[in-house]
Amino acid sequence: MRRGFLNREHRKDKANEETSKPSHKWTSDSGGTATRREPVAVSSNDIGITTRGFLKKDYQKQSNDAHISTPVASVSTASSSQNKVAKVIPIPSRPIHTLPTPSPGLIKTWGITNTGSTSARVAYFPLLPGLGYCPGVCLFPSGLKEALESMPDFPSLNPSFMRPDIVYEIRNSLIPNAGVGMFATEDLDVGDMIIMEYPFLSQPQETPYVPGPNSDPDMFMRALFRRLPQEGQDIFWSLHNCKPIGPSSKMKGIFDTNGLPMDLRPGDPVYVGLSKNISRINHSCVRNAQVTWSLQEWSWRVWALQPIKKGDEITISYVPPDLPRLARQQILRDNYSISSCICSCCSLPPALVKQSDENRIRLNHYTPPQWYMDGLPDIELEEAARDLDPDYRKLKEIIIESTMWMELMDQEKCWIAPVTGFHSQRLVKAWSALGPKGRSMAVKMARRAQVLERACLGMRSDGGWEAVLRDIEASDWWDKARRV
Numbered sequence: 001m002r003r004g005f006l007n008r009e010h011r012k013d014k015a016n017e018e019t020s021k022p023s024h025k026w027t028s029d030s031g032g033t034a035t036r037r038e039p040v041a042v043s044s045n046d047i048g049i050t051t052r053g054f055l056k057k058d059y060q061k062q063s064n065d066a067h068i069s070t071p072v073a074s075v076s077t078a079s080s081s082q083n084k085v086a087k088v089i090p091i092p093s094r095p096i097h098t099l100p101t102p103s104p105g106l107i108k109t110w111g112i113t114n115t116g117s118t119s120a121r122v123a124y125f126p127l128l129p130g131l132g133y134c135p136g137v138c139l140f141p142s143g144l145k146e147a148l149e150s151m152p153d154f155p156s157l158n159p160s161f162m163r164p165d166i167v168y169e170i171r172n173s174l175i176p177n178a179g180v181g182m183f184a185t186e187d188l189d190v191g192d193m194i195i196m197e198y199p200f201l202s203q204p205q206e207t208p209y210v211p212g213p214n215s216d217p218d219m220f221m222r223a224l225f226r227r228l229p230q231e232g233q234d235i236f237w238s239l240h241n242c243k244p245i246g247p248s249s250k251m252k253g254i255f256d257t258n259g260l261p262m263d264l265r266p267g268d269p270v271y272v273g274l275s276k277n278i279s280r281i282n283h284s285c286v287r288n289a290q291v292t293w294s295l296q297e298w299s300w301r302v303w304a305l306q307p308i309k310k311g312d313e314i315t316i317s318y319v320p321p322d323l324p325r326l327a328r329q330q331i332l333r334d335n336y337s338i339s340s341c342i343c344s345c346c347s348l349p350p351a352l353v354k355q356s357d358e359n360r361i362r363l364n365h366y367t368p369p370q371w372y373m374d375g376l377p378d379i380e381l382e383e384a385a386r387d388l389d390p391d392y393r394k395l396k397e398i399i400i401e402s403t404m405w406m407e408l409m410d411q412e413k414c415w416i417a418p419v420t421g422f423h424s425q426r427l428v429k430a431w432s433a434l435g436p437k438g439r440s441m442a443v444k445m446a447r448r449a450q451v452l453e454r455a456c457l458g459m460r461s462d463g464g465w466e467a468v469l470r471d472i473e474a475s476d477w478w479d480k481a482r483r484v
Ligand SMILES: C[S@@+](CC[C@H](N)C(=O)[O-])C[C@H]1O[C@@H](n2cnc3c(N)ncnc32)[C@H](O)[C@@H]1O
Pocket: 002, 104, 173, 175, 176, 177, 178, 179, 180, 181, 239, 240, 242, 257, 258, 279, 280, 281, 282, 283, 284, 335, 336, 337, 338, 339, 340, 341, 342
């Protein structure tokens, strides 16, 4: 039996609010309707590349079939940048190496390491203003706390990426047998921050344990728990436990059901933490939100990945979303006791599930080129821009290919960070390279790249997109296809 949950206010005013607005279209999945939505239209542009509706075609034929118009006679030579003080704004090319979305599905069961050592300590995290309800407690192997504290200004908040108002409530979910969930209390746009929250209890995914007749596998967690203020202990026990009591203690069950990953520094142990409200977000394979972790702020943020209407349930994915349905359902069953997901993707008729599985497998198998992952420049695009073919054929081919990947992710509502990063950045560059003819698409893609990157990465800064959007004619790729 799940407990009802009252949402308490724990926000404070902030100096600045995030201003960026999204350009990206997604539709909410809440309510579990089984309708298939059409791919989002991406194109309509000045140079006649028609990219809409790729997904209705056979993938094998896409690059041949996609309509490329007859030659563009000439591209306007007038560039507004010519009258400006020369200032080149780089289009962001930051490679995105890993799937950055923390989701509980990525967490395996909280394990126990037989290290023979029980050396660990509990650290208190002071409550940063506006972030929570009680100081957080965290278990650290010796040395790690000191290492984190030696980071400049750790922990500290970035006031530009906070929101003072509460735009969600916790109430009974409409998903059958899902307990409570988080719901939007106002309309949210793609890229809007929904909530920022602090782990009130965190520890390594694996804690040391010396097996023995009287030893207690939950020893560390109990020690941690005892140090929680009463309010934190009450929140802990109110969280859902999807694990059968018996092999697993209730404490461990709650931790495994609700834990969210926290990336510390490379090489540090995998950490998992509990939060009061984010731990209430239910799963959907076509999620409308994404969780990111900020080590510097010792907090998670949740971002809207689709437009979310007031009253919609906010959902995240507990599983890597680019798996086929059966694999997703298996993880949901094993880790979260979710016997069957009824999201709009899992409830499709069999033929469409097959198509969706193929799309997701395709995304799963795709990796952006190694040079991108290594942070090297896009020579291929440079060469295409430099090509003297009056039809810009090479550039158009790149645009068509990248648009196809973006459309595929739109159709599945399944954004994979490196794929999204690579193709959205590439599209901004390629359209910009076409100068005035590509301007409207370059701006559209830059807005979209900004929003998606922020939602995928939880960036503490704009990452450079705002500057590009303010003055795209001053970007390093502007009109490249004509100039060189
Ligand atoms: C992290 S908790 C989410 C909050 C939880 N609904 C509650 O009442 O506190 C995860 C648990 O919520 C339930 N749940 C989440 N998403 C679900 C879904 N799509 N279908 C069915 N149950 C779901 C499952 O019991 C799962 O083990």
